[in-house]
Amino acid sequence: MIARRALIGLAAVLLAAVPLWVPGNYDISVCSEILIYAIFALSVDLLIGFAGLVSLGHAGLFSLAGYTLAVCLGAGFGQPAAIALALAVTLAGTAVFAALSLRTTGVGFIMITLALGQIMWGLAYRWVGLTGGDNGISVASRPAPFGISLAVPSHFYEATLIVFAFAVFAYRVFIDSPFGASLRGTRDQPRRMSALGYNVWMIRFSAFMVSGLLAAIAGILFVFRAEFISPPTAALTASAEPVLMAISGGSGTILGPIVGAALVEIVKNIASAYITRWNMLLGATFVVIVMFMPEGLVPGTMRLMRRGFGPRPPAPAAAAAERKTPP
Amino acid sequence: MTALAIRGLRKSFGGLRVTQGVDLAVAPGERRLIIGPNGAGKTTLFNLIAGDLKADSGAIALFGTDIARLPARRRAHLGLARTYQIITLFPKDTLLRNVTLSLLGLSPLRWNPFARLDRQHELIAQAGRALARVGLADMADRPLAETSYGERRRVEIAMALAQSPRVLLLDEPFAGLSVDERRDVKALLAAVPREITIVMIEHDMDVALDFADRISVLHFGAVVVDGSRAEVVADPRTREIYLGE
Numbered sequence: 001m002i003a004r005r006a007l008i009g010l011a012a013v014l015l016a017a018v019p020l021w022v023p024g025n026y027d028i029s030v031c032s033e034i035l036i037y038a039i040f041a042l043s044v045d046l047l048i049g050f051a052g053l054v055s056l057g058h059a060g061l062f063s064l065a066g067y068t069l070a071v072c073l074g075a076g077f078g079q080p081a082a083i084a085l086a087l088a089v090t091l092a093g094t095a096v097f098a099a100l101s102l103r104t105t106g107v108g109f110i111m112i113t114l115a116l117g118q119i120m121w122g123l124a125y126r127w128v129g130l131t132g133g134d135n136g137i138s139v140a141s142r143p144a145p146f147g148i149s150l151a152v153p154s155h156f157y158e159a160t161l162i163v164f165a166f167a168v169f170a171y172r173v174f175i176d177s178p179f180g181a182s183l184r185g186t187r188d189q190p191r192r193m194s195a196l197g198y199n200v201w202m203i204r205f206s207a208f209m210v211s212g213l214l215a216a217i218a219g220i221l222f223v224f225r226a227e228f229i230s231p232p233t234a235a236l237t238a239s240a241e242p243v244l245m246a247i248s249g250g251s252g253t254i255l256g257p258i259v260g261a262a263l264v265e266i267v268k269n270i271a272s273a274y275i276t277r278w279n280m281l282l283g284a285t286f287v288v289i290v291m292f293m294p295e296g297l298v299p300g301t302m303r304l305m306r307r308g309f310g311p312r313p314p315a316p317a318a319a320a321a322e323r324k325t326p327p
Numbered sequence: 328m329t330a331l332a333i334r335g336l337r338k339s340f341g342g343l344r345v346t347q348g349v350d351l352a353v354a355p356g357e358r359r360l361i362i363g364p365n366g367a368g369k370t371t372l373f374n375l376i377a378g379d380l381k382a383d384s385g386a387i388a389l390f391g392t393d394i395a396r397l398p399a400r401r402r403a404h405l406g407l408a409r410t411y412q413i414i415t416l417f418p419k420d421t422l423l424r425n426v427t428l429s430l431l432g433l434s435p436l437r438w439n440p441f442a443r444l445d446r447q448h449e450l451i452a453q454a455g456r457a458l459a460r461v462g463l464a465d466m467a468d469r470p471l472a473e474t475s476y477g478e479r480r481r482v483e484i485a486m487a488l489a490q491s492p493r494v495l496l497l498d499e500p501f502a503g504l505s506v507d508e509r510r511d512v513k514a515l516l517a518a519v520p521r522e523i524t525i526v527m528i529e530h531d532m533d534v535a536l537d538f539a540d541r542i543s544v545l546h547f548g549a550v551v552v553d554g555s556r557a558e559v560v561a562d563p564r565t566r567e568i569y570l571g572e
Contacts, residue, residue, distance in 0.1 A: 178431055178447065179440040185417060185428050192415045195377055196432030196490070197403035210440075 015161055019154035027270075028153045029225065034265045035157075035164040036221045041245035041257035042171055043214030048243065049252030050175060051207050052187035054110050057097065057117025059238035061212050064120060065090040065219030066229040070137040071130060079143040087216050094212025098205050105190075114236065121234040136230025139223055150224065160221055167214060171254060174210065183207050248289045250296025259297050328391050330355040330524040331376070331494050336385035338375055345371045347548040349385070353494070353541075356521040360539035361528050364568060368548040369528045370412055373496050376526075377409045378402045389494060404433060406493030410483040412502060412528075416471050422482055423467040426454035429486035457489035458482075461515055477508030484515060488523075495519070497527040501534045509534065532569065536560075544568060 014021075018031050040062060047053040068089040072082035101112040124131045131137065142150040150156040174180050185193045186200045193200050223229050232238065242257075245264050250256025264282065272278035293300025331353040338346040345368045353359045363369050374380040376387055378399030387395040394402050417425050430450050431437045445451070458467050461481040471479065480500060487495055500516070501509050516538065519525065529535040536542075542559040544552040552562045559565055 173443075174440050176443050176445070177440045178434075178436045178442060178444045179438055181424075181428060181431065181444050182437050188417050188419070189415050191379060192411070193432070194399040195379065195403060195409055196429050196486070197400045198432050198437060199400050 012165070016158070018161075019157060025153040028157050030265060030269045032153070032157045032160045032221075032225050033269065034262045035160045036218050036225060037242065037245065037265055038258040038261040039164060039167050039214055039221070040218035041242040041249070041261045042167065042254070043211045043218060044242040045246035045251055045257045046171070046174075046207060046211045046214065048246055049256075050180065050183050050187060051204055053102075053105060053204065053208075054243065055101070055113040055211075056110050056236065056239045056243065057101075057113030057115070057120070058211075058215050058242060059234050059236070060117035060120030061090055061094055061097065061215040062219040062222065062238070063124060063229065063234035064093045065216035066223040066233060067124060067131055067137070069220050069223050070139050070229050073139055073141075074137060079141075083143075083220055086220050087213070090216035090219065091209065091212055094209055094215075097212070098208035102201060102204050102208065114239070117234070117236060117239045121231060121236070124231040124234045131231075134231065136228055139227045139229075142224050142227070156225065160225070163217060163221060167217060168254060168258075171214075175254075179203070179206070244286060246296075248286055248296060250298035250300070253296070253298050256296050256298040263297070328355070329353065329388070330357065330390060331526065332386075332388040332391075333376070334386045336372070336375060336387065337383045338371060338380060339383055345548050346375060346382070349545070349548070349550055351543060351550060351553075353524055353526055355390075355493075355524055357524055358538055358540045359524075359526045360535050360542045361526065361545055362530070362532050362542060363545035365530065367545040369530075369545055370498060371548075372545065373409060373498050373528060377407060377496060400432075403490070406491075407496070408487040408490045408492035408494075409496035410480075410487050410498055410500060412498040414476075414479050414483055416479060416482060416486075418472045419470065421468050421470055422458060422463055422474065422478075423451065423454055425471055425482055426457050426485050426489050427451055429489045430454055430457075433490055454489060457485045460488060460518075461485040462511070477504050477511070480504060480508070480512060481515065484512070488519065492523060494524045494526065497525060499528055499530060501529065501531070513538065 019028055022028050022031060040058070044055060044058050047055050065086045069082050069086040072085050073079070077085065097113065097116050100116065101109050104112065125133060127133075142156060144150060145159070148155055150159055182193070182198055182203050185198065186203050190200050222233070241264060242261075245260030246257040247260070248263060249258065249260025263285065267278055267282045267285065271281055275281055289297060289300075295303070329352050331351065333349055333351040336346055336349040337344070349372060361369055361372070371380065375382045378394070378397060378401075382395055385395065386393060389402070389405055389407055392405060394405060394407070397405075417428060420428070427444070427450060430453055434450065436442065436447065436450070455464065455467055458464050461484055463478060463481055463485065466474065466478065471482065474482070484497075484500065497516070500512055504512060516525070527535055527538065536556065539556055541553070541555055543550050544559060544565050546568050551568065552559050552564050554562070
């Protein structure tokens with residue numbers, strides 16, 4: 001317990017000090033992106049890992065928040081108003097997503113979320129008047145809370161880290177709560193849960209709303225970081241990415257989706273500078289993870305450590321996730 | 328007032344009429360045994376009473392409240408608890424957590440996303456007492472996956488009893504148990520106070536005969552014989568159904 005607290009404290013210090021030990025603005029910006037995608041992966045894994053519902057449409061919610069923010073800023077709204085509107089619109093969209101997709105579970109749920117995500121992608125692509133179509137929308141400025149300009153990459157990173165820390169803390173409280181236990185119960189034995197007096201549908205719907213809120217936060221941060229949004233943000237591959245992050249890192253844990261997000265973003269942004277076919281590298285990494293640690297990197301590493309191999313070097317991807325610098 | 332009153336209950340799956348006009352009246356505190364051969368519709372009847380299935384027609388009243396159209400969760404809140412023939416528990420959790428989940432189902436706390444479940448000492452102590460009642464107090468922190476079939480059966484009963492139901496439905500509580508385990512479960516059920524009305528399904532008539540005040544024989548989805556233990560055992564139709572004469 002104490003060792004665990006110490007590790008969390010160490011991780012917090014290392015993360016807060018990223019601008020000091022990570023060279024260059026580009027790499028700091030990649031670190032921001034990792035945190036943003038970690039929030040997104042946690043959002044998706046709240047449904048996969050704790051409700052047993054795989055969504056392939058979350059990029060629709062992520063981009064709904066991003067587009068709403070970009071459109072509002074373009075229309076001359078102030079930053080706080082645009083952020084509030086982006087959150088509100090995405091929560092409304094999430095309610096529609098949840099109401100439609102929770103009519104089923106399993107494969108039916110996957111297909112409905114996929115279809116809804118594709119509708120959002122279609123809107124982003126075709127509703128040129130609003131979204132700019134293929135050209136996307138540029139966002140002129142980042143907010144400047146308390147007079148600190150987030151245009152500076154290290155400032156933006158620290159702001160993202162604060163949001164990330166709040167999100168992880170809230171996530172932790174949520175899954176340790178009675179409601180979190182109810183949610184896991186509906187994942188394992190939905191019928192028994194009804195017989196015990198639980199409203200299974202409402203529990204799933206509420207979890208979907210929390211998931212949508214996290215996706216919205218990630219989407220807003222994403223647009224502020226990239227200062228741009230275009231249809232690929234809403235594409236099916238963008239929905240599949242957080243699913244892969246969560247599953248490769250360890251679904252149903254908190255650290256898992258974070259490690260998964262770090263892995264994918266590092267390969268995407270840093271390894272791609274050295275290897276042209278970085279997609280293949282990512283694919284091969286997933287295959288290796290699934291073969292040797294089907295439960296994901298974080299639970300898999302913990303299993304190996306528990307098995308009495310003693311303190312051993314962390315798995316290659318976990319080490320890479322910690323290093324965050326090009327080899 | 329009747330604890331459980333069922334009138335004209337019908338349920339079909341496509342062309343297969345599984346429940347064909349069941350009438351049943353169980354008095355408060357009664358121990359009712361429902362027996363019948365395979366395929367008589369015993370479990371379907373339970374699923375209709377508990378709300379896992381919706382009846383096509385007919386009335387179900389729990390202490391005078393019509394529950395036939397209510398979802399299963401509402402029936403649980405009105406004091407109906409059940410166990411399943413095929414054990415359905417939460418295998419990754421400990422025994423204590425399993426029973427805690429059962430208690431949480433009836434508590435408004437179940438919607439709370441801010442509190443910590445492992446700090447709900449009152450609830451957890453209550454779950455511990457429910458486990459002690461079925462003789463599993465010393466195994467409370469063991470994961471369910473590491474328990475025997477007979478122990479799981481007792482966890483199921485603990486979960487149902489923990490909710491302090493008014494009517495308890497037991498779906499073949501002795502199925503798959505060894506002789507010793509049967510004796511344990513029997514003693515455990517005999518100790519349940521009479522405030523709780525018990526309706527039990529059993530395929531094997533001999534096992535639960537001495538437990539029952541009254542017995543209903545279900546055959547092809549209808550109650551064929553209904554009466555006290557002696558009446559039902561003596562009735563030629565019971566013999567016919569069970570021995571096929």
